[in-house]
Amino acid sequence: MAKIITMTSGKGGVGKTTSSAAFGTGLAMRGFKTCIIDFDVGLRNLDLIMGCERRVVFDFINVVNGEARLNQALIKDKRVENLFILPTSQTRDKDALTKEGVEKVLDELKKEFDYILCDSPAGIEKGALMALYFADHAIIVTNPEVSSVRDSDRILGVIQAKSRRAELGLEPVQEHLLLTRYDLDRVEKGEMLKVDDVLEILAIPLLGIIPESPAVLKASNVGMPVVLDDKSTAGMAYSDAVARFLGEKVEHRFLKPEKKGFFDRLLRRTA
Amino acid sequence: MNLLDFFRRSKEPTVASQAKERLQIVLAHERSDRNSPDFLPALQKELLAVIKKYVPIDDEKVLVKLERESGCSMLEVNVELPTPAKGASKPVAAAS
Numbered sequence: 001m002a003k004i005i006t007m008t009s010g011k012g013g014v015g016k017t018t019s020s021a022a023f024g025t026g027l028a029m030r031g032f033k034t035c036i037i038d039f040d041v042g043l044r045n046l047d048l049i050m051g052c053e054r055r056v057v058f059d060f061i062n063v064v065n066g067e068a069r070l071n072q073a074l075i076k077d078k079r080v081e082n083l084f085i086l087p088t089s090q091t092r093d094k095d096a097l098t099k100e101g102v103e104k105v106l107d108e109l110k111k112e113f114d115y116i117l118c119d120s121p122a123g124i125e126k127g128a129l130m131a132l133y134f135a136d137h138a139i140i141v142t143n144p145e146v147s148s149v150r151d152s153d154r155i156l157g158v159i160q161a162k163s164r165r166a167e168l169g170l171e172p173v174q175e176h177l178l179l180t181r182y183d184l185d186r187v188e189k190g191e192m193l194k195v196d197d198v199l200e201i202l203a204i205p206l207l208g209i210i211p212e213s214p215a216v217l218k219a220s221n222v223g224m225p226v227v228l229d230d231k232s233t234a235g236m237a238y239s240d241a242v243a244r245f246l247g248e249k250v251e252h253r254f255l256k257p258e259k260k261g262f263f264d265r266l267l268r269r270t271a
Numbered sequence: 272m273n274l275l276d277f278f279r280r281s282k283e284p285t286v287a288s289q290a291k292e293r294l295q296i297v298l299a300h301e302r303s304d305r306n307s308p309d310f311l312p313a314l315q316k317e318l319l320a321v322i323k324k325y326v327p328i329d330d331e332k333v334l335v336k337l338e339r340e341s342g343c344s345m346l347e348v349n350v351e352l353p354t355p356a357k358g359a360s361k362p363v364a365a366a367s
């Protein structure tokens with residue numbers, strides 16, 4: 001049975017698109033046929049992060065409107081088997097989406113894919129609601145920072161009240177916390193919320209902790225999902241998160257500062 | 272970090288712990304607001320109108336609350352009636 005996963009956050013710029021690209025790629029690397037859909041209508045970006053921006057001909061909205069067939073709009077990734085991207089429109093806005101239109105496309109995708117990953121726009125309004133309405137799983141992307149945690153709590157409220165599963169009284173949407181841009185140095189100094197603080201406040205299961213890492217920007221510059229950079233801490237943390245999602249027991253890494261040599265420390269203090 | 276910093280740090284609350292505390296307070300409020308359904312204000316208004324037909328009461332004297340517990344919800348309606356003035360406890364005439 002195909003599963004629909006929504007990457008959402010309430011707050012903007014916390015790492016949903018980065019996470020969608022990495023997580024979706026990670027699922028495909030595990031052999032699951034995966035489609036990542038860009039729900040951020042008007043602000044197309046997933047194509048850039050996935051490095052397929054020059055291959056976009058038709059988009060999600062064209063398919064919703066019956067102007068193109070799904071197969072014409074789906075872009076097959078060139079690096080990873082089983083991975084497809086459904087880009088969104090740059091000219092339309094959120095009103096181009098309706099529950100009926102989205103459902104039609106999702107139903108068609110469900111016949112072919114194992115996982116359908118929806119990259120939500122920011123906010124708690126229509127665009128975000130469209131992205132989460134049909135979800136079986138919701139991955140809440142949160143930064144260890146007050147406004148991000150508060151907005152995560154609000155989007156959890158929306159999921160619990162307004163998703164299809166909530167409206168029909170079905171099994172609730174499964175919620176997962178993905179804590180991103182986790183800056184260990186600042187947490188150690190007491191400047192930033194700890195994992196445990198965020199977990200205590202949001203009280204949902206922890207899927208992964210993605211460290212703040214320069215590899216993310218580097219990967220986005222070249223259009224490569226960071227999970228393919230298997231030397232980077234962020235890349236490794238994303239593949240761990242995928243493993244946990246698939247039910248494997250994986251310890252959380254990168255939660256202790258690297259042992260720094262005397263010279264490192266000396267340099268850091270003078271830097 | 273020197274030894275002095277270490278001791279100072281354990282006493283002063285860190286900014287992170289202030290952040291946590293503030294979040295816990297604001298979210299407790301927001302969550303309880305979120306759980307009250309949209310119809311409560313309207314229900315409260317209509318109840319008030321009905322009660323006013325029979326008893327003269329202030330607008331603030333009717334409180335409607337929904338308590339959710341696992342398994343059941345309870346609608347709690349609190350009406351505070353005025354203490355009857357001695358002798359004259361004549362109900363207001365129902366509006367026709």
Ligand SMILES: Nc1ncnc2c1ncn2[C@@H]1O[C@H](COP(=O)(O)OP(=O)(O)OP(=O)(O)O)[C@@H](O)[C@H]1O
Nearest residue numbers: 012013014015016017018122181211212213216217
């Ligand atoms: N772990 C990380 N380390 C460093 N930078 C990161 C990390 N995760 C995300 N970023 C950076 O944060 C910025 C926002 O990321 P991204 O576009 O994925 O967020 P978003 O939630 O999709 O934003 P929007 O709400 O606008 O759609 C980008 O510049 C990205 O490179």
Ligand SMILES: [Mg+2]
Nearest residue numbers: 016017040045
């Ligand atoms: Mg985005």
